[in-house]
Amino acid sequence: MIKATLHHLVIGGRRYINRLIHIPLPTLVTGADHISDATELLHRHKFNNVMVVSDPQLIKLNLVQPLLDSLKQTQISYSLFDQVTPDPTIAVVEQGCELYRNESCDAIIAFGGGSVIDCAKAIGASITKNKPINKLAGLFKVRKKLPYFIAIPTTAGTGSEATLVAVITDATARKKFTVIDPCLVPNVALLDPALMKGLPANITAETGIDALTHAIESYIGCHAYPLTKQYAISAMSKIFNFLPVAYANGNNEQARAEMAIASFYAGAAFTRTSVGYVHAIAHQLGGVYHVPHGLANAIVLPHVLHFSLTNAATKLAQLAKILHMVDMDCNEQLAANTFVKRVEQLLETLNIPKHLPQLQQADINMLAERAIKEAYCDYPVPRLMNEAQCRDILQNLLTTHS
Known part of the structure; x- marks a missing residue:
């Protein structure tokens, strides 16, 4: 309880400081x-x-x-x-x-x-x-x-x-x-x-989901405000529409142009609001195993979204409605679940793997400890995660679970 209170106090203070920084x-x-x-x-x-x-x-x-x-x-x-x-x-x-x-x-x-x-x-x-x-x-x-x-x-x-x-x-x-x-x-x-145009399909997919992660974590985080939400929505709209096209046909110049702008908008969003647990975990996987950052984000993203649902349902439901995934009168929980499902469907379309062969059981405690430490009082996450919950997510990424 004390850690949670301290986290929210620090994050709340930084929300206002962020607005003052040009x-x-x-x-x-x-x-x-x-x-x-x-x-x-x-x-x-x-x-x-x-x-x-x-x-x-x-x-x-x-x-x-x-x-x-x-x-x-x-x-x-x-x-x-x-x-x-x-x-x-x-x-x-x-x-x-x-x-x-x-x-x-x-x-x-x-x-x-x-x-x-x-x-x-x-x-x-x-x-x-x-x-x-x-x-x-x-x-x-x-x-x-x-x-x-x-x-x-x-x-x-x-x-x-x-x-x-x-x-x-x-x-x-x-x-x-x-x-x-x-x-x-x-x-x-x-x-x-x-x-x-010459980017391999897997790099197109992984980097595109990196941008999607930036936009989602920016939107559902506690530091989001109208300008950053608009940047994030613009990025997500382009990514859901054009990433599958760029993945299927790398020479499609319109899809490449739209994805370039989407990446820029997502960057503009998260640089003003910060990120969340997807990045906290992905950074550890990259630092220890040299997993490409976009791939690490893509594999971790659905797990963190499911974890965050209890606190982020309102914002995830907003996204589902704004992006026309559901009708505007859809109930909140169904809309939020639909958004997460659409993310999972996109990952399947892009053939993103669900497990990391590099991940070692012996490293999970260390990785979880580092990820939680990185996020604590720095990332404005909608729901606090503890080390045990982080270990559970990492456990699901082991190839033995396939």
Whole structure:
């Protein structure tokens, strides 16, 4: 009872603090084959030595080359840092900082998925504060303008191009930590659906459900308010309508464009309201087993929704009605259950697995303890979860339950 009271007091206080903090939205550039807009913006603002942050796979696929060619044509010097790994580590961030300093860069372009954008944010923050990134973990420890920053996402899911968060992995401790500060929001988000046409179907599915998770947890959390609810509803509407299309036909440019906007809206929602237990658990699975974040979210999501139903039924029912899953006069419990069922049906359509082969029985106590600790007094969840309840959810993810 004391823990619950403390949690609600802290969350209640943060709800009002959140309203007072100005979180900028990046300048939004949309449209296919608009990569040259990035270099035009750099040229307009008189930046002439940019660091391009990406990953080896995107280099191998030759997706970054049009950007590099455009920089050359505009006579903007660049240094390419293409060593970003999934779940970027402290060491990777330090490598990027070293290149930025050695080459005297004056701006950053992140070209890639959430890991790339988060790594670029972390490099910018570490450079700005002249501190190791792990020393900036937590809330509002940067508080200084980053170098001019353009984010070009190549997946539609993390919403990192719209958020004030960077998630970094401490490889030694086998856990993730977050750096949270409004100055981490990029100056520009360039959404080009043409870049996403080549995404494999499973990556399309997992990143799309990542965005859906952001929108749902933002909406049902205690920090939601009219603007964030509208962002979340817009994202969910697009995801339910267009994610199955993008999954079935990756070359459908309209579906890719709609999913890119959905990811942006979901990012704008949760960066103002925070997330919940789906993320708390998924972060542990990613930190310990390197499970891709979108996949971890997708597997955990229905379990947390069922757990939250007792307290979140009103909001889940609202979503079912707003998204035309049920009639407006449908009773609350049936509408809420229908929403959860529609999420489960979407996961089945996308062939999301129900179990994690990496998960070890011996780790469940540790994972549950870490997840509950991460969420406590930080995530504005509709219903508090204890370690035993978290262990039950993790137990259901074991392959032995298949």
